[in-house]
Amino acid sequence: MDIPLKKYTGIVLQVILMYGFYWIGNLIQAVLHLPLTGSIVGMLLLFIVIQLGWIRISWGEEGSSWLQSNLQLLFIPPTVGIINHFDFFRANTLLLVLGLIVSTLITCLLSAKISEWLMAWRSTHQGKKEAISCSHSSSESE
Amino acid sequence: MLAFILGIGMIALTVAIYIPATHLYRRLKWPILMPVLTATTVIVLILIISGIKLDTYMLGGKWIQELLGPAVVSLAFPLAKHLDVLKRNIIPILGGTLGGSIVGMSTGAAISLLLGYPQDIVIALLPKSITTPVAIQLADQVGGNSSFTSLFVMIAGFSGILLGPMILKWARVNSKNAYGIGLGSASHALGMARSFEYGENAVALSSVSMIVSAIAGSVMLPLWVWLIYG
Numbered sequence: 053m054d055i056p057l058k059k060y061t062g063i064v065l066q067v068i069l070m071y072g073f074y075w076i077g078n079l080i081q082a083v084l085h086l087p088l089t090g091s092i093v094g095m096l097l098l099f100i101v102i103q104l105g106w107i108r109i110s111w112g113e114e115g116s117s118w119l120q121s122n123l124q125l126l127f128i129p130p131t132v133g134i135i136n137h138f139d140f141f142r143a144n145t146l147l148l149v150l151g152l153i154v155s156t157l158i159t160c161l162l163s164a165k166i167s168e169w170l171m172a173w174r175s176t177h178q179g180k181k182e183a184i185s186c187s188h189s190s191s192e193s194e
Numbered sequence: 195m196l197a198f199i200l201g202i203g204m205i206a207l208t209v210a211i212y213i214p215a216t217h218l219y220r221r222l223k224w225p226i227l228m229p230v231l232t233a234t235t236v237i238v239l240i241l242i243i244s245g246i247k248l249d250t251y252m253l254g255g256k257w258i259q260e261l262l263g264p265a266v267v268s269l270a271f272p273l274a275k276h277l278d279v280l281k282r283n284i285i286p287i288l289g290g291t292l293g294g295s296i297v298g299m300s301t302g303a304a305i306s307l308l309l310g311y312p313q314d315i316v317i318a319l320l321p322k323s324i325t326t327p328v329a330i331q332l333a334d335q336v337g338g339n340s341s342f343t344s345l346f347v348m349i350a351g352f353s354g355i356l357l358g359p360m361i362l363k364w365a366r367v368n369s370k371n372a373y374g375i376g377l378g379s380a381s382h383a384l385g386m387a388r389s390f391e392y393g394e395n396a397v398a399l400s401s402v403s404m405i406v407s408a409i410a411g412s413v414m415l416p417l418w419v420w421l422i423y424g
Binding site: 087088096098099102112113116119121131134148149152156158159161163166 | 208209212216228229230233234237238241242248251252255256258259261262263264265266267268269270271272273274275283285286287289290291293294295297298301302305306309311319322323326327328331332335341342344345346348349350351353354357358361362365367368369371372373375376377378379380381383384385386387390397401403405408409412413416
């Protein structure tokens with residue numbers, strides 16, 4: 053057998069570590085009644101801990117990329133849940149679904165366009181930034 | 195004990211279908227063959243034909259789904275690793291993602307209100323571009339029908355990853371990084387999964403966009419509900 057046992061042990065331990073942060077995140081969210089979810093709180097907490105140098109990036113990299121490259125697997129169960137909503141599709145929902153798709157595509161297009169535009173704007177102004185020091189003063193007057 | 199064995203069986207079934215689906219997608223690269231689509235279709239068919247109830251499938255499914263939490267947490271590692279890329283692009287990320295979030299929520303609300311849908315559906319639709327584990331909790335908090343939310347999130351995810359890149363190409367968006375931001379803000383983790391095709395930076399930017407839209411959405415959703423329903 054050619055299963056890299058050591059690698060998979062590492063991945064399992066790292067996923068358990070992230071599960072721990074998820075659990076702590078849920079706890080903090082519940083205690084403080086934050087509008088964020090436990091997973092986001094846990095992620096921000098882990099990020100801070102990494103920045104503080106208490107956990108090294110290399111300690112979680114394998115497990116993290118394993119989880120993310122298999123994200124599609126994790127989406128299968130909630131998607132299978134569609135089975136209980138077939139009635140919704142039988143009703144006259146075509147327009148709603150179409151609208152939802154259009155709204156999503158507008159979101160995608162607009163985010164990409166705005167960010168690309170901002171990237172281009174920044175790269176044309178980056179060179180001048182050092183010469184003209186106070187370019188942000190106009191926004192302060194508002 | 196029976197529940198445990200059934201659970202293990204359902205996990206095994208899911209993985210056994212997911213693996214060949216992944217190989218098929220890697221070979222052919224057709225977006226319509228994304229593993230989550232093909233594997234879900236196969237599993238739904240198996241459940242319908244064999245008469246297995248969703249609750250029974252979920253005995254195992256919930257454990258796979260449970261990993262979505264750690265998967266969101268695990269984003270801290272790529273975020274820390276690509277911190278310099280993110281710092282350099284913070285303005286484009288924030289601008290793109292926030293612009294997208296506002297327009298996404300307002301168009302979603304406008305469409306469902308125009309079509310005359312009830313309050314719990316309208317609210318369930320608002321967080322459609324936010325990653326599932328966050329969106330469901332959000333919809334619950336403000337009185338939306340959260341089982342519909344997961345459905346809407348899936349539709350937003352799939353339509354974005356299937357049609358998004360085509361629209362972006364048509365609109366002459368050239369930057370692969372902008373693809374990442376667009377897909378992350380419109381189609382959350384599925385968009386991030388699709389961004390793997392546009393390089394490591396695009397994935398990092400996509401994951402940040404997903405996180406920013408989740409945080410922005412958490413703050414904006416109660417405001418929208420208040421704006422619409424007072």
